[in-house]
Amino acid sequence: MIELLTIFVLAVFVGFEVVSKVSTILHTPLMSGANAIHGVILVGAILITGQADDTLTLVLGLLAVFLATVNVVGGFVVTDRMLEMFKGHKR
Amino acid sequence: MTWVQLAYLAAALCFILALKGLSTPRYARLGNLVGAAGMALAVVTSYTTIERNGLLILVAVVAGTAAGIPAARQVKMTAVPQMVALFNGVGGAAAALVALTEFLEGHDAGVLFAVATVLTVLIGSVSFSGSVVTFLKLQEVMTTRPVLLPAGQLLGIGVAVVSALLAIFVLVSDSNLLLVLLALAGLALGVLFVLPVGGADVPIAISLLNAFTGLAVAASGYVLGNTLLIVAGTLVGASGTILTRLMAQAMGRPLTNILFGAFKATPPSA
Numbered sequence: 345m346i347e348l349l350t351i352f353v354l355a356v357f358v359g360f361e362v363v364s365k366v367s368t369i370l371h372t373p374l375m376s377g378a379n380a381i382h383g384v385i386l387v388g389a390i391l392i393t394g395q396a397d398d399t400l401t402l403v404l405g406l407l408a409v410f411l412a413t414v415n416v417v418g419g420f421v422v423t424d425r426m427l428e429m430f431k432g433h434k435r
Numbered sequence: 436m437t438w439v440q441l442a443y444l445a446a447a448l449c450f451i452l453a454l455k456g457l458s459t460p461r462y463a464r465l466g467n468l469v470g471a472a473g474m475a476l477a478v479v480t481s482y483t484t485i486e487r488n489g490l491l492i493l494v495a496v497v498a499g500t501a502a503g504i505p506a507a508r509q510v511k512m513t514a515v516p517q518m519v520a521l522f523n524g525v526g527g528a529a530a531a532l533v534a535l536t537e538f539l540e541g542h543d544a545g546v547l548f549a550v551a552t553v554l555t556v557l558i559g560s561v562s563f564s565g566s567v568v569t570f571l572k573l574q575e576v577m578t579t580r581p582v583l584l585p586a587g588q589l590l591g592i593g594v595a596v597v598s599a600l601l602a603i604f605v606l607v608s609d610s611n612l613l614l615v616l617l618a619l620a621g622l623a624l625g626v627l628f629v630l631p632v633g634g635a636d637v638p639i640a641i642s643l644l645n646a647f648t649g650l651a652v653a654a655s656g657y658v659l660g661n662t663l664l665i666v667a668g669t670l671v672g673a674s675g676t677i678l679t680r681l682m683a684q685a686m687g688r689p690l691t692n693i694l695f696g697a698f699k700a701t702p703p704s705a
Contacts, residue, residue, distance in 0.1 A: 345547055348657060348660075348662070348665060351662055351669075352665055355653075355665065355666045355669035355670055355673065356669055356672075356673045358451060358673075359669060359670040359672065359674040359677070360673050360674070360677055362454040362458060363454060363674040363678055364677060366457075366459075366678070367458075367459075367460060368681075368685050369460070370457065370459075370460060370463060371642075371681065371685065372515075372516070372638070373463060373467075374457045374458060374463075374674075374678060375641070375642050377457040377466065377467050378454065378645060378678070379519055379645050379671075380467075380471070380474070380522070381453065381454070381470055381474070381670065382523075382530075382645070382649045382652045382667065382671040383522075383529075384446075384477060384652060384663065384664060385526055385529045385530045385533060385651075385652045385668075386474075386478055386481075386496075386529070387480075387663060387664060388533045388655050388656070388664050389529055389533050390481045390482055390485060391481055391484070391485065391659060391661065392533050392536050392537055392659070393485075393488055393491070393492050393495075394484070394485025394486055394487060395540070396488060396540070397487070400539065401536050401539050401540050402491070404535065404536045404539070405532075405533075405536050406488075406491055407495075408528075408529045408536065409495040409496060409499065410498055410499045410502075411525040411526070411528050411532070412499070412525070412529035413495065413499025413500055413502075413503060414499045414506070414522065414525050415522050415525050415526035415529065416474055416503070417500045417504055417507070418503035418504070418506050418507040418518070418522045419507075419519075419522045419526075420467060420470065420471040420474070421503070421507035421508060422507040422510070422515060422518055422519060423467045424464065424467055424468075425507065425508070425512075426515060427463050428464070429512060430460070430463070
C-alpha cells in the first residue's frame with residue numbers, strides 16, 4: 345500500500361509541474377486533453393468486466409466500458425479539433 | 436506479466452508528455468496525439484490480460500467509439516465546452532460503476548480498499564451529475580443564470596452530511612445497498628453544487644469537475660490495485676486543480692465563488 349501512496353504523491357507533483365506554465369489560450373484544449381486522459385478508466389472497466397461472472401456485474405461492467413470509451417474517443421477527437429482551429433487562426 | 440507493467444509505464448509516460456505538450460502552443464497537437472497513442476497502448480494491453488467476456492467488451496468499445504466520434508466531429512465549435520462537460524461526466528460515471536462493480540463482486544480486501552471504493556463512487560457520481568447540469572446550462576436547455584433554491588444552502592449541507600454518514604456506514608457494514616444509496620446522494624450533491632454556478636463561471640466549474648473525475652479514477656486505481664489508473668488519475672486531478680485556479684485567475688473570478696456557491700446565501704453578483 346505504501347508503494348501506491350508513493351506513486352500517488354509523486355504523480356501529484358508531476359501533475360502540478362507539467363501544467364504550471366500553460367498559456368491562457370491553451371486553457372480549454374488542455375482541460376479537454378486532460379479530460380480524455382482520465383478516460384483511462386476504460387482500462388479499469390475492461391479489467392473488471394473481464395472477470396465478471398454474473399449478469400449484474402457483467403451489465404454494469406459493459407456499461408462502464410461503453411461510457412469510458414465515449415470519454416476517451418470523444419475527448420481526444422474534440423481536443424484535436426480545437427487545436428486544428430488554433431492553427432488556422434495563427435497562419 | 437512484467438511486459439504488462441512495462442506497457443502501463445510507457446502509457447503513463449505518454450500521458451505526462453501529452454499534458455506537457457498541451458501546455459505549449461507549438462507541441463499541443465502532437466501532445467494530444469501522444470496521449471491518444473498511450474491510451475491505445477494501455478487499452479490493448481489490458482484487453483490481452485482478461486479471462487472472459489472478450490467479445491462483449493469489444494462490442495461495448497465499438498459502440499462507445501461509434502457514439503463518441505460523431506459527437507466530437509459534428510458538434511459546432513461554439514458547443515464544444517458542453518460536449519467536453521458531457522465526456523467528463525460519462526468518465527465520472529464509468530469510474531463510479533467500476534468501483535461499484537468491484538464491490539459487488541466481492542470485498543474482503545480491507546479498510547483501505549473500502550475507503551477507496553467509497554471515494555470513487557461518491558466523487559464519480561458528483562462529477563457525472565454536475566457535468567450533466569453544466570451541459571444543460573451551456574446547451575441552454577435550462578437557464579445559464581445561477582439557480583438559487585430556497586434553502587439551497589441548508590439542502591447542500593444536509594446532503595453533504597448524509598453522504599458522509601452513508602460513506603461511514605458503508606465502511607462499517609460492507610452493505611451493497613448503502614453503496615448504491617451513496618451513489619444517489621453523490622448525484623444529488625453534484626446537482627446542488629453546480630446549480631448556483633452561472634454564466635462565465637460555468638467553464639471553471641467544468642474544469643473543477645474534470646479534476647474531480649481524475650481523482651475518482653485515481654481512487655479506482657487503489658480499488659483495482661492498478662498503478663496506471665493511479666498515475667493517470669492523479670495527473671489529471673493535480674493538473675486539473677492547478678488549471679482550474681489559473682482559469683479563475685485569468686477571468687478575474689475568485690475560486691471560492693464557485694467552490695462554495697452552493698453554500699452561500701447571497702447570489703453572486705455577475
